Amino acid sequence: MDAADTIAAIATPPGRGGIGVVRVSGSRVPELVPALAGRTLPPRVATLATFRDGAGAIIDQGLALHFPAPQSYTGEHVVELHGHGGPAVLRLLLARCVELGARLAEPGEFTLRAFLNGKLDLAQAEGVADLIDAATTTAARAAARSLSGEFSRAIRAEVEALVELRTLTEATLDFPDEDIDFLRQSDAHGRLARVRAGLENIVERGRAGAALRAGLSIVLVGRPNVGKSSLLNRLAGDEVAIVTPIAGTTRDTVRSQVELAGIPLAIVDTAGLRPTDDPIEAIGIERAWQAVRAADLALVLVDAQGSGDGITVGDAAILAELPPGLPRIVVHNKIDLASLTARAEAAAPGADPVQPRAHVWLCAASGDGVDLLRREMLAAVGLHDDLSGSFLARERHLEALRSAGRHLAAAAAHLEAVAPPLELFAEELREAQVALSAITGEFGADDLLGAIFSRFCIGK
Secondary structure, three states, X not given: OOOOXXXXXXXXXXXXXXXXEEEEEOOOHHHHHHHHHOOOOOEOOOEEEEEEOOOOOEEEEEEEXXXXXXXXXXXXXXXXXXXXXXXXXXXXXXXXXXXXXXXXXXXXXXXXXXXXXXXXXXXXXXXXXXXXXXXXXXXXXXXXXXXXXXXXXXXXHHHHHHHHHHHHHHHHOOOHHHHHHHHHHOOHHHHHHHHHHHHHHHHHHHHHHHHHHHOEEEEEEEOOOOOHHHHHHHHHXXXXXXXXXXXXXXXXXXXXXXXXXXXXXXXXXXXOOOOOOOHHHHHHHHHXXXXXXXXXXXXXXXXXXXXXXXXXXXXXXXXXXOOOOOOEEEEEXXXXXXXXXXXXXXXXXXXXXXXXXEEEEOOOOOOOOXXXXXXXXXXXXXXXXXXXXXXXXXXXXXHHHHHXXXXXXXXXXXXXXXXXXXXXXXXXXXXXXXXXXXXXXXXXXXXXXXXXXXXXXXXX
8 A cells, every 4th residue: 555646446335326436535636526527626515516537428427525635534635426326337437536547445545544644543443344344233333432532532541541650650760769758649559550440441341342343152052852942043033943842853053143232142053962873963963062162152951840950960961061161051941841930040259160150040932031041141251231331342452451451460569569669660551551552553563554454345
């Protein structure tokens, strides 16, 4: 990408539509406008124009908008040509722009220029792509918060607090005899504690937003005929899986996309897990374990009609074979046949992570208790049903937040020393600031920018 070039692209999706937009950005836009629209255009006013080719033949008629630099999306001169949304006419219009000296834009190049020209920071630029890709209304609102700068402002507030603490620390390094007075008078402990609390709040909001962005994979596992397919149908609100009283009906994984509290979920029904000599059923069981290894949460179904807690030796074996780090909920199905009532029991705080996060008693056939399960599903992955304040965080954001948290924890440990080493304390604060600043793009590598913007659509 060469920032000196004038770039052009079709900015609306492929296919037919009522309106199509060709966007052009760069220093040559003012000389391109008369050739494209047949006249100069008043700034930021939608103007009826006839678009013509090099021989003067009409290509299309529509609206043209000129945004002089720096008051534009990219910070450069920009013109948008709004014509009819047929693929052929848009290609003709784009070809005319290239003929006049523009080149075809690379994916994300318009937004990259907006970032390089200070119109957006990096987190806001990523919010553009996330808003386009949002799969649910909740995710779209979270992406809009990032695009508006709410996420960036929260990060900058943390950075500013770190800068203040670093300033006090650096000013004290030349006066080692006054270290203890510095710690007491500047309230270093309190300042650091407030920064860490603010960071934890951002992490929690970002973790929820990451689930909104990427979604979660939920796998249903258990012995044959415990009601996995019935529960899938109930959660999906449709008959997506075949249900019969015959054990082993499900031979392959069955997937359904649903939404829970704004989070897109991929729910995977699997073959009943049991020893078998049937080669086809064995393949289905192996695929079931593959789905388990890729899941974010396992719902382990058992028959509530069993004695005691309803967990048989076979159920216990399935629980023991699940990956240790995979959250799991035991779902006691068929409470109607066991004359039980719907209820949920969450695990005690600090419980062994290998143990189930919760037990839920329900009837998949009637839906009794399924709402309790939905609530426990969110809790098991560390979420809740109100995600209105979430940031649509990416994995790089979460890793930067985790890195900053580790450095702040190390800084806190230095402060607890009998003779606090202020040089090490100051260095940990600096590293935390660098980690946070990478989120907004104040510190970052060119290869990171290339990786981020290459995933954008062309025209954005």
